[in-house]
Amino acid sequence: MEPRFVTAADVARRAGVSRSAVSRAFTPGASVAPETRARVLEAAEALGYRVNRLARTLHRDRSDLVGIIGANLGNPYISAQFDALSAALQAEGLQTLLVNLRPDPRPGAEPPDLGRAVERLLEYRVRTVVLLSGAAPDELVRLCAANGVRMVLINRPAPAAGALADVIDSDAAGGGRLAARRLIAAGCRRLAVVLSESRTSAKLARADAFCAEAASGGLTVRRWTQGPNSYETGVAAARSLLEGGAARIDGIFGVTDEIALGAMNTARHELGLAVPHRLSVIGFDDAPISAWSSHRLTTVRQSLPALTGATLEAILCPADAAVSHRAVAVDLVERGSVAPARGSAPG
Amino acid sequence: MEPRFVTAADVARRAGVSRSAVSRAFTPGASVAPETRARVLEAAEALGYRVNRLARTLHRDRSDLVGIIGANLGNPYISAQFDALSAALQAEGLQTLLVNLRPDPRPGAEPPDLGRAVERLLEYRVRTVVLLSGAAPDELVRLCAANGVRMVLINRPAPAAGALADVIDSDAAGGGRLAARRLIAAGCRRLAVVLSESRTSAKLARADAFCAEAASGGLTVRRWTQGPNSYETGVAAARSLLEGGAARIDGIFGVTDEIALGAMNTARHELGLAVPHRLSVIGFDDAPISAWSSHRLTTVRQSLPALTGATLEAILCPADAAVSHRAVAVDLVERGSVAPARGSAPG
């Protein structure tokens, strides 16, 4: 009546062998007579048996599960990153267990709790925790380490307990500098940087480096910090920075393509400012949609294949290997949202 | 030396009770003295114990795992849908196990195999399989049913073994008709519909209904079918349909916002055609980016909350409940990519 999963014992009974034989038939390299294995596989096929990975994990010291903690899965870059990463994991025979840290939009709802998310993943005995969003407090890093679970931080600030987590970073400071230099070369004199209130991430470093580089060029930067990490933040920033035109901002750096696109679109379509002639905009990420002909956003690229490759390396390395810090280079991809450089070519 | 997960036995030893007591302390409603429970919880806290869900699942007839099979996770609508769904599952105490069916871009790589994906999820004893991409062949539906796993099909054609899977459908035919009527009302006479080669999905139904409605209005539709389900397909379609202008196509229906955006952007920015004056474009989905001021795409909306809600209902319903077919209504959201309706208001 009620269908149940077929177990190894069922197969053993049907094939007329012991349960161990069934187990061995499914374990590559185990000692089984070819004829026995064939009989077992045939019985398994007939019954529709497949190994219960959950039970198997009880034995092995590491599971096949990789926990990924993310928010902003709708963000165009993050979703591409998540897509690439989960596909790569799968090709390696690992499985993606997702924890979504997306805030509950209902009023009065509790904010998502990273600690609980990690706990949850530990309950499933994941072999690795990958953090795509949020900052990793020391205690959580330690918690994972204490359970023998590697933690991989992507574009997250390295925790004080640094020796306990793998870190993968694209060059935030370099990217911020690249953006500043490019805007200055375009002749922009009144710069602004737009970021969200999430104070915990690499995005701060991007903004800081941008400001520092501008300062070394004799310019001060208007810093606009507000709201969540989203398109709407860029929209709001553009309205507030550009409306009325009093400040005459002529160059904006969005610490994320999504933010930069919000700002650029609002300037262009809502406020009627010509981009790049009146206003130059530059982003960070190089999300797929930034290349669309509706945007043509000049941006600092973090190469997705490079980022994914580095992440995969960190995940696959043996459990006892020392943690590592992998840096991913960034470069500027020129499209149409920044005015042409004047005068001498940048060094 | 090597950190291991703490087990219930460790906690029992420390708290001076039996392993059963530990288990009961973590089971709501079990019979334990408050004082014993407190002692157990304290020991667990000190040791960093947490229940091993994998082992727990051996007992229960259903696990907490929901398998989601998807491709195109970079698609702006799918990613939003996946984001919403995984967040909703989590709020219900369920966990998302992802299988990514994204095709391996390397030449000579095997195409992703849905059958293997389902097998994989069964190995993890998921309680439900949700299909966001691909079509469900009868045998797979039957396979899941035989293992007592519910299958939920989202915008997938109902399999012949229909009584064995939950189906959630937004009204593809209605949406296709809406699109056709709107373009006709705008005065478009030379219509085209753009879709990908994936022949298996609700997208065919959208296109078919569009063509049928146009035919009943006395118009024939140029049908452009090629490539995968992506932005680039829309780009290629626009080039091929519009370049030279011989065909003078003046209305395009993209079966997906992503496709419609590719077509619209290419027409507007690459071919220099005014949208909506020279060409009207209409999409299907209402992805978040379609509302951006850089696009303002008129589109057939499948309400994401409605779709997510229906999916969640299907997933949460008791295991022995009959399968159901849930329809999600669609409506037209007017933005700026279709010329104003002429003459009489549509009935």
Next chain:
DNA sequence: CGCGGGATTGCACAGCATTGCAACCACGCG
């Protein structure tokens, strides 16, 4: 024909938690 050795196989236990059952405790009532 007897024996050594390699290949195969089954037994039993490990791994982790849940749960039916029975033993146990204390307490209250007759």
Next chain:
DNA sequence: CGCGTGGTTGCAATGCTGTGCAATCCCGCG
């Protein structure tokens, strides 16, 4: 004071698979 009762708790079995160890089988060689 004895017994019934309700609440606790431990034992042992269950759920499913992996694996060390020993038993077994068969073959070949002396």
